[in-house]
Amino acid sequence: MAAPKKTVAKESGQEKAGSPPELSNEQELKALRDMLLIRRFEEKAGQLYGMGAIGGFCHLYIGQEAVVVGMQMALKLGDQVITGYRDHGHMLACGMEAKGVMAELTGRRGGYSKGKGGSMHMFSLEKHFYGGHGIVGAQVSLGTGLAFANRYRGNDSVSVTYFGDGAANQGQVYESFNMAELWKLPVIYVIENNRYAMGTSVSRASAQQDFSKRGASFNIPGKQVDGMDVRAVKAAADEAVAWCRGGNGPIILEMQTYRYRGHSMSDPAKYRTREEVEKVRHDQDPIEQVRNRLLAAGSSEQDLKAIDAEVREIVNESADFAQHDPEPDPSELYTDVYR
Amino acid sequence: MPIQVLMPALSPTMEKGNLAKWLKKEGETIKSGDVIAEIETDKATMEVEATDEGTLGKILIPEGTADVAVNTPIATILADGESAADLAKAPAAPAPPKAEAAPAEAKAEAPAPKPAAAPAAPAAVAPLDPEVPEGTEMVTQTIREALRDAMAEEMRRDQDVFIMGEEVAEYQGAYKVTQGLLQEFGARRVIDTPITEHGFAGVGIGAAMAGLKPIVEFMTWNFAMQAMDQIINSAGKTLYMSGGQMGCSIVFRGPNGAAARVAAQHSQDYAAWYSQIPGLKVIAPYSAADYKGLLKAAIRDPNPVIFLENEVLYGHTGEVPKLADFIVPIGKAKIARPGKDVTIVSWAMGMSYALKAAEELAKEGIEAEVVDLRTIRPMDTETIINSVKKTGRAVTVEEGWQQSGVGAEVAARIMEQAFDYLDAPVARVSGKDVPMPYAANLEKLALPSVAEVVAAAKAVSYR
Numbered sequence: 001m002a003a004p005k006k007t008v009a010k011e012s013g014q015e016k017a018g019s020p021p022e023l024s025n026e027q028e029l030k031a032l033r034d035m036l037l038i039r040r041f042e043e044k045a046g047q048l049y050g051m052g053a054i055g056g057f058c059h060l061y062i063g064q065e066a067v068v069v070g071m072q073m074a075l076k077l078g079d080q081v082i083t084g085y086r087d088h089g090h091m092l093a094c095g096m097e098a099k100g101v102m103a104e105l106t107g108r109r110g111g112y113s114k115g116k117g118g119s120m121h122m123f124s125l126e127k128h129f130y131g132g133h134g135i136v137g138a139q140v141s142l143g144t145g146l147a148f149a150n151r152y153r154g155n156d157s158v159s160v161t162y163f164g165d166g167a168a169n170q171g172q173v174y175e176s177f178n179m180a181e182l183w184k185l186p187v188i189y190v191i192e193n194n195r196y197a198m199g200t201s202v203s204r205a206s207a208q209q210d211f212s213k214r215g216a217s218f219n220i221p222g223k224q225v226d227g228m229d230v231r232a233v234k235a236a237a238d239e240a241v242a243w244c245r246g247g248n249g250p251i252i253l254e255m256q257t258y259r260y261r262g263h264s265m266s267d268p269a270k271y272r273t274r275e276e277v278e279k280v281r282h283d284q285d286p287i288e289q290v291r292n293r294l295l296a297a298g299s300s301e302q303d304l305k306a307i308d309a310e311v312r313e314i315v316n317e318s319a320d321f322a323q324h325d326p327e328p329d330p331s332e333l334y335t336d337v338y339r
Numbered sequence: 340m341p342i343q344v345l346m347p348a349l350s351p352t353m354e355k356g357n358l359a360k361w362l363k364k365e366g367e368t369i370k371s372g373d374v375i376a377e378i379e380t381d382k383a384t385m386e387v388e389a390t391d392e393g394t395l396g397k398i399l400i401p402e403g404t405a406d407v408a409v410n411t412p413i414a415t416i417l418a419d420g421e422s423a424a425d426l427a428k429a430p431a432a433p434a435p436p437k438a439e440a441a442p443a444e445a446k447a448e449a450p451a452p453k454p455a456a457a458p459a460a461p462a463a464v465a466p467l468d469p470e471v472p473e474g475t476e477m478v479t480q481t482i483r484e485a486l487r488d489a490m491a492e493e494m495r496r497d498q499d500v501f502i503m504g505e506e507v508a509e510y511q512g513a514y515k516v517t518q519g520l521l522q523e524f525g526a527r528r529v530i531d532t533p534i535t536e537h538g539f540a541g542v543g544i545g546a547a548m549a550g551l552k553p554i555v556e557f558m559t560w561n562f563a564m565q566a567m568d569q570i571i572n573s574a575g576k577t578l579y580m581s582g583g584q585m586g587c588s589i590v591f592r593g594p595n596g597a598a599a600r601v602a603a604q605h606s607q608d609y610a611a612w613y614s615q616i617p618g619l620k621v622i623a624p625y626s627a628a629d630y631k632g633l634l635k636a637a638i639r640d641p642n643p644v645i646f647l648e649n650e651v652l653y654g655h656t657g658e659v660p661k662l663a664d665f666i667v668p669i670g671k672a673k674i675a676r677p678g679k680d681v682t683i684v685s686w687a688m689g690m691s692y693a694l695k696a697a698e699e700l701a702k703e704g705i706e707a708e709v710v711d712l713r714t715i716r717p718m719d720t721e722t723i724i725n726s727v728k729k730t731g732r733a734v735t736v737e738e739g740w741q742q743s744g745v746g747a748e749v750a751a752r753i754m755e756q757a758f759d760y761l762d763a764p765v766a767r768v769s770g771k772d773v774p775m776p777y778a779a780n781l782e783k784l785a786l787p788s789v790a791e792v793v794a795a796a797k798a799v800s801y802r
Binding site: 142 | 641
């Protein structure tokens with residue numbers, strides 16, 4: 001099998017300078033709404049965690065919203081999504097219900113996993129969301145397997161496999177890269193580089209800090225993308241999806257993003273300065289970018305407030321449900337071990 | 340004196356092979372390094388090179404001879420100045436290798452000096468097997484063939500079943516278990532992977548999550564330790580973590596346990612390891628029929644299944660029912676030999692010691708009942724307990740280690756559920772508490788022996 005020309009990789013350097021293609025007004029509004037939903041949801045989850053309603057680990061996605069929202073805009077029904085444990089945003093972007101996600105966080109029977117999975121382990125076959133995986137890097141082989149199934153079945157679905165800059169140093173990532181390129185599997189590896197693997201900065205953990213080059217020795221093309229700009233994400237996603245659907249094999253998108261909150265709720269926050277976080281929030285916030293563009297293009301504050309109100313209602317409803325839904329019946333302890 | 344050329348071994352577990360072809364004739368001059376013959380097994384073909392110089396004196400085993408035992412003289416080479424008349428001086432066939440000097444107490448126990456890795460073929464089990472209707476025609480097959488047939492039948496039946504692993508396709512299987520599958524099913528469904536256990540286990544599990552039914556072959560289970568996170572955390576737990584929404588129908592299979600003379604890193608029994616995990620099923624068969632019927636059941640099972648095979652048994656033959664669709668249910672033990680005096684619980688390779696020990700015990704008037712667990716998880720406790728209630732005594736036999744082993748689990752269940760029926764504490768015969776040594780004598784000592792099983796059965800019988 002001759003490797004097709006890596007046109008995407010070639011273009012990457014040139015495109016970086018210019019500003020990304022504009023979205024339609026409708027797309028901008030949807031992006032705003034979807035990103036707001038994730039942000040408000042995560043803020044609420046943080047509150048509930050502080051109240052003790054959510055236990056264990058809870059990894060918030062605040063700051064990174066443009067990545068999943070922009071990616072999702074390029075997908076069609078049947079495309080699969082899989083990620084690690086910072087997964088709430090991915091699920092909401094996939095169209096999973098806020099109620100079901102929040103109730104899983106509180107460990108209630110109405111949660112997506114009946115309360116047995118928790119924050120890091122949720123799934124929806126209906127929405128083609130394959131988890132929600134707690135072991136750093138494991139989802140990369142699994143996502144490659146989803147792509148394998150697409151290839152086996154001869155359909156044109158694409159597996160979107162998310163992982164972070166931390167997981168990018170795991171061995172199985174490269175085992176997967178090798179097989180994906182060898183077998184030309186339709187998988188988009190989305191590396192969400194939020195600059196910190198838990199408390200370790202990229203510069204302290206990674207010899208090659210340009211993650212778009214991590215597939216180079218396997219001939220997998222890659223591209224660095226401004227992951228704070230939903231337009232740039234959507235444009236890169238469109239290209240990557242076309243690349244995969246065209247039978248060209250895998251592709252890597254390094255999303256340069258930032259998480260505002262700690263790694264998990266119990267984060268000492270000693271590894272970076274408050275000023276660094278504030279600067280990104282002020283200069284690059286993905287939601288503010290869209291809001292400003294919409295206002296400049298003629299949307300009224302009133303219109304945008306209505307979106308905010310709709311989102312807040314969904315989130316409040318989910319929080320209410322998640323706190324009042326009963327815990328799983330004790331008989332559930334022994335179910336779902338085998339089928 | 341003429342030099343003897345002996346039948347060589349292609350692998351540590353080879354016991355016999357076929358002499359396919361002679362490439363030199365009697366009377367031909369031979370130089371060191373000349374290929375003089377071709378030998379083959381069901382696994383591979385090998386050229387026999389001369390290591391000595393001279394003239395090919397006499398061919399002792401004609402070409403086309405099947406089942407020539409390793410170390411049988413196959414020809415003689417005459418040195419310079421020797422003639423056919425000297426052939427009579429050739430030494431007789433060497434005696435079978437004797438067990439090396441062992442510590443005195445072990446030596447006293449040692450049974451016949453047969454190598455530990457060469458147990459007799461499993462006895463035909465059909466009459467005792469509830470899965471086989473009476474009067475069923477049986478075919479004699481190697482376990483390797485039984486496994487291959489099981490996979491081929493299931494692949495014909497279900498397009499979602501495929502096999503992936505190292506050397507499973509073009510090489511026809513590192514142990515030739517997948518022989519012919521590539522030819523029948525093509526490269527889409529019989530997939531050679533790179534040497535990348537962690538990665539391809541994860542890829543297989545991902546494909547299973549998407550609804551396919553992969554068979555993932557590990558060249559041996561020793562290499563699957565690199566894939567253990569995926570097997571346990573991804574395959575074993577996802578159904579539960581998803582509240583029953585997303586499962587994983589997948590079979591991981593390959594040779595497990597001690598082979599022969601491959602030392603510590605390649606000789607380990609994983610039955611206890613995987614059997615600890617709720618969410619996994621663990622199968623470790625012994626007879627050819629069970630190998631086939633249980634592998635078919637495993638492929639159809641909607642859960643992740645660990646299928647532990649044994650390299651030493653691959654070439655052994657047994658009776659397999661000639662049925663269109665022969666399935667052995669997962670989770671059912673069987674009485675491999677009925678008896679009333681003592682229960683011997685074993686599985687997989689342990690059964691070879693257990694069955695031979697039962698024969699020995701019978702000569703001394705002790706009727707042992709041998710329970711073949713076949714499935715380790717879910718464990719058929721009922722069959723064990725019913726037998727112990729009858730005999731009042733129990734011995735477990737395994738090649739794995741004792742601590743936290745399957746035998747320990749069996750003993751605990753007997754203690755919990757049949758304590759009042761026991762006339763003696765349960766005895767465990769197991770692999771010794773050491774990494775597997777390489778030296779032949781030490782390896783033999785590290786494994787269980789028939790004598791140890793006999794001694795344990797007598798001890799619990801106070802005889």
